[in-house]
Amino acid sequence: MLLTFVGTAGSGKTTITSTFGKYLEEKGYNVGYVNLDTGVKKLPYKPNIDVRETVTVEDIMKEGYGPNGAIVESYDRLMPHLDNYLTEIISLEKDNDYVLIDTPGQMETFLFHEFGVKLMENLPEPLVVYLFSPEILRKPHDYCFVRFFALMIDLRLGSTTVPALNKVDLADDLKKHRKYLEDIEYLTARLKLDPSTQGLLAYKLCTFLPEVSPPTRTLYLSAKTGEGFEDLETVAYEHYCTCGDLT
Numbered sequence: 001m002l003l004t005f006v007g008t009a010g011s012g013k014t015t016i017t018s019t020f021g022k023y024l025e026e027k028g029y030n031v032g033y034v035n036l037d038t039g040v041k042k043l044p045y046k047p048n049i050d051v052r053e054t055v056t057v058e059d060i061m062k063e064g065y066g067p068n069g070a071i072v073e074s075y076d077r078l079m080p081h082l083d084n085y086l087t088e089i090i091s092l093e094k095d096n097d098y099v100l101i102d103t104p105g106q107m108e109t110f111l112f113h114e115f116g117v118k119l120m121e122n123l124p125e126p127l128v129v130y131l132f133s134p135e136i137l138r139k140p141h142d143y144c145f146v147r148f149f150a151l152m153i154d155l156r157l158g159s160t161t162v163p164a165l166n167k168v169d170l171a172d173d174l175k176k177h178r179k180y181l182e183d184i185e186y187l188t189a190r191l192k193l194d195p196s197t198q199g200l201l202a203y204k205l206c207t208f209l210p211e212v213s214p215p216t217r218t219l220y221l222s223a224k225t226g227e228g229f230e231d232l233e234t235v236a237y238e239h240y241c242t243c244g245d246l247t
């Protein structure tokens with residue numbers, strides 16, 4: 001099974017790759033680890049495949065690039081190696097029960113660069129876990145945003161994407177977050193009361209969310225405490241064993 005963690009900078013991709021990997025290993029599974037972040041300095045897990053063996057942001061910056069230019073340049077330089085990485089990841093999957101893929105710190109590098117898109121398009125049935133943090137959920141339209149963002153990732157990468165609220169150990173009001181994320185009728189009713197342009201847009205989007213959204217379950221995780229890891233394991237299992245029904 002291939003699990004790819006995607007999310008904005010600091011959302012917990014690297015931590016969960018490590019802690020969920022340990023959780024699976026403790027249950028007796030063989031786990032392979034892939035690091036696709038050219039910019040990371042230290043990892044809490046030992047990667048079997050690591051793009052930093054080809055190129056690092058740090059080295060490119062020594063050539064005079066700024067941080068953003070160096071990130072893009074690093075993925076340009078990875079492009080000629082794409083087929084090798086694909087072969088290596090597929091072979092790692094054959095030798096393991098799970099392969100966990102940690103993606104670049106900056107999410108847009110993965111979603112907008114050919115390297116990330118082509119890699120995901122050519123991997124066999126990878127499940128994407130889209131991590132977001134409680135602090136971005138301030139208003140009703142933010143819940144609509146994360147639900148659609150998961151769909152956008154699915155659209156862009158062509159991979160089933162599960163939205164996952166990470167850092168639930170820091171969430172003040174988990175019950176409220178769950179209600180807004182799961183009860184679309186409730187969310188839509190709340191959005192109807194918002195007269196702002198944002199509210200109106202979110203209301204319109206939410207009314208057809210049930211039509212366009214696959215019956216995906218939302219996950220509530222803590223990469224720190226391990227909360228929700230059983231659910232993540234179940235969703236991954238269902239993705240592979242019951243033809244993508246993640247309800």
Ligand SMILES: Nc1nc2c(ncn2[C@@H]2O[C@H](COP(=O)(O)OP(=O)(O)OP(=O)(O)O)[C@@H](O)[C@H]2O)c(=O)[nH]1
Pocket residue numbers: 007008009010011012013014015016037040103104105106166167168169170221222223224225
């Ligand atoms: N409290 C709490 N902190 C977390 C959790 N997951 C990650 N963190 C913390 O959030 C920070 C960022 O975590 P990372 O795992 O490096 O996140 P990332 O998405 O890999 O970050 P970049 O690759 O740098 O974009 C670290 O300080 C982690 O310890 C969580 O579930 N709970």
Ligand SMILES: [Mg+2]
Pocket residue numbers: 013014015037040102103104105
């Ligand atoms: Mg990281």
